[in-house]
Amino acid sequence: SAVISQKPSRDICQRGTSLTIQCQVDSQVTMMFWYRQQPGQSLTLIATANQGSEATYESGFVIDKFPISRPNLTFSTLTVSNMSPEDSSIYLCSVERGGGHEQYFGPGTRLTVT
């Protein structure tokens, strides 16, 4: 498995502001992923972040709204920009480990936008 930490664990933010979420992994990984989980819903992939290349965004998510950094093989950040109440969600990072495409998740960041 993997030990993954996220900061902050939760935050309450005002609309129009931005929040940067950090994800730290206990060892080097090639692929890191960012997901959104809206209240009472399942997980939706926002983007895949590989070190040394631009993040790949899924349909419905754009770089201007969710810029991602991947400066090294153990760390990534996701920024939620110009927030609105609709951005209130849990944001989760994950990493792929092992040869079988298993993903392991961080504890999540619970964001509330007022």
Added chain:
Amino acid sequence: GQQLNQSPQSMFIQEGEDVSMNCTSSSIFNTWLWYKQDPGEGPVLLIALYKAGELTSNGRLTAQFGITRKDSFLNISASIPSDVGIYFCAVHNAGNMLTFGGGTRLMVKP
């Protein structure tokens, strides 16, 4: 896009009962994963399935990869209060993506 149909959406059972939930898809997948999410936590991987027909156990949990590669089920035997949570199935797509089912919320009455 690809969709996973997970059922039931929720279950309220008595402690000690067995639980069964399943996921179906219209597409074929080569990897099925089952996760559990406790309140305020990220999903935790329970079981990974890689071969059609494969039956895998993890303690009181048993999962099977359907022979058609379009479905999977998860069984929990002799449920206990700490089994409470949301269970998600997931499949691995091309591009190293996971697609998740809608989740099954399990509630256990002591």
